[in-house]
Amino acid sequence: MCTTCGCNHGETRIEGQFEGQRQEHTHHAHDGHEHSHTHDHSHAHHHTSESSQSRILQVEQDILSKNNEYASANRRYFNDHGMLTLNLVSSPGSGKTTLLTQTLTTLQNELSLAVIEGDQQTVLDAERIRATGVKAIQINTGKGCHLDAHMVGHALENLEHQEKSVLFIENVGNLVCPAAFDLGESFKVVILSVTEGEDKPLKYPDMFHAAQLMLLNKTDLLPYVDFDVDKCIDYARRVNPGIQVLQVSATKGDGMDQWYQWLRTVREAALIGYEPPTKES
Amino acid sequence: MHELSLCEGVVQVIEDQAHLEHFKTVKTVWLEIGVLAGVEIEAMRFGFEAVIKGSIVEGAKLEIIHQPGLATCPSCCHTVEITARFDACPDCGSYPLTITSGEAMRIKELEVA
Numbered sequence: 001m002c003t004t005c006g007c008n009h010g011e012t013r014i015e016g017q018f019e020g021q022r023q024e025h026t027h028h029a030h031d032g033h034e035h036s037h038t039h040d041h042s043h044a045h046h047h048t049s050e051s052s053q054s055r056i057l058q059v060e061q062d063i064l065s066k067n068n069e070y071a072s073a074n075r076r077y078f079n080d081h082g083m084l085t086l087n088l089v090s091s092p093g094s095g096k097t098t099l100l101t102q103t104l105t106t107l108q109n110e111l112s113l114a115v116i117e118g119d120q121q122t123v124l125d126a127e128r129i130r131a132t133g134v135k136a137i138q139i140n141t142g143k144g145c146h147l148d149a150h151m152v153g154h155a156l157e158n159l160e161h162q163e164k165s166v167l168f169i170e171n172v173g174n175l176v177c178p179a180a181f182d183l184g185e186s187f188k189v190v191i192l193s194v195t196e197g198e199d200k201p202l203k204y205p206d207m208f209h210a211a212q213l214m215l216l217n218k219t220d221l222l223p224y225v226d227f228d229v230d231k232c233i234d235y236a237r238r239v240n241p242g243i244q245v246l247q248v249s250a251t252k253g254d255g256m257d258q259w260y261q262w263l264r265t266v267r268e269a270a271l272i273g274y275e276p277p278t279k280e281s
Numbered sequence: 282m283h284e285l286s287l288c289e290g291v292v293q294v295i296e297d298q299a300h301l302e303h304f305k306t307v308k309t310v311w312l313e314i315g316v317l318a319g320v321e322i323e324a325m326r327f328g329f330e331a332v333i334k335g336s337i338v339e340g341a342k343l344e345i346i347h348q349p350g351l352a353t354c355p356s357c358c359h360t361v362e363i364t365a366r367f368d369a370c371p372d373c374g375s376y377p378l379t380i381t382s383g384e385a386m387r388i389k390e391l392e393v394a
Contacts (some may be wrong), residue, residue: 054308055304055392056390056392056393057298057302057390057391058389059294059298059389060388060389061294061387061388062386062388063287063290063294063312063386063387063388065294066290066293066294145283145286146283146286148286176283176319177283177286179319180318180319180386181286205365205366235367238376238377239366239367239377
């Protein structure tokens with residue numbers, strides 16, 4: 001049990017250091033990152049039920065209201081620091097980490113970048129990220145099938161505060177559960193590879209509904225697989241008419257320039273209205 | 282299986298309520314779950330039994346209120362019932378529809394003592 005915010009991490013582990021040093025998460029510095037543990041309640045109205053002992057409370061609160069409070073705190077933090085945050089979601093094996101390492105390698109001299117890596121077990125992906133020279137914090141969720149806003153809030157405490165940086169949060173490979181959990185990100189980006197089947201947007205509609213951008217990855221394999229690109233995009237737009245789609249091959253580089261251009265553009269938008277902190281603060 | 286996390290969310294909200302409203306036990310929990318919320322009710326019941334152990338909610342009965350999926354069709358302007366996000370309008374066949382109900386995941390009421 002954490003004494004600062006009362007959280008109990010269960011099996012969740014968050015790395016404390018960037019350079020391969022692993023530390024158990026034992027306390028939270030809360031430096032600069034005001035982690036909201038306030039209680040924002042609806043006012044419960046009660047009236048007595050048939051039994052004189054018990055009463056009925058009308059609560060009317062979203063089940064995810066706790067997560068959403070943490071997500072709001074994260075979002076405030078990102079805004080205050082002029083950060084663009086992307087929540088990368090996909091099924092396992094879509095090429096998410098490869099796409100990310102290619103992106104980091106290409107853009108790290110141009111933009112300030114950082115990564116939060118979510119996996120059930122191992123720090124293998126964080127190590128792949130660090131090999132590019134970009135800072136990465138690994139969150140291991142244990143049995144958990146998704147990241148939540150509270151875990152991300154704590155991971156932020158271990159990430160050097162980077163004004164105007166682009167933060168990639170690589171979620172646990174899973175097309176179901178991460179859809180419901182807002183992390184405070186600016187955009188959810190769903191990655192779908194052409195080896196998976198074009199009907200994924202209909203099979204997992206919540207994820208494609210929640211995402212703003214779909215990256216259709218491994219397009220270099222299209223000649224070898226039975227995958228109808230137009231049908232896939234049509235399915236995605238059936239569940240989310242506003243979703244943007246880019247076709248890329250992370251390994252061969254096709255279409256990646258468009259993705260980088262998208263990143264640069266949304267980052268510029270994230271900086272509108274941003275005021276750098278004064279030196280004293 | 283994010284239903285387990287959802288159940289943890291339910292217990293957290295109820296524990297906060299217990300501080301505010303000064304109750305010691307929870308007899309019944311009413312959750313309103315929309316048909317489009319992506320929640321497996323059986324998994325929810327299973328997760329609920331698992332996470333309430335040792336909490337103030339232990340022993341409580343779980344009641345699920347099903348919220349139907351409703352949408353309006355931008356083409357024919359009818360309000361129709363749907364069971365999936367990508368359903369086409371049953372009246373005129375067009376899609377996408379504008380979803381107006383069915384995404385709820387809400388703690389509605391508690392019976393407490």
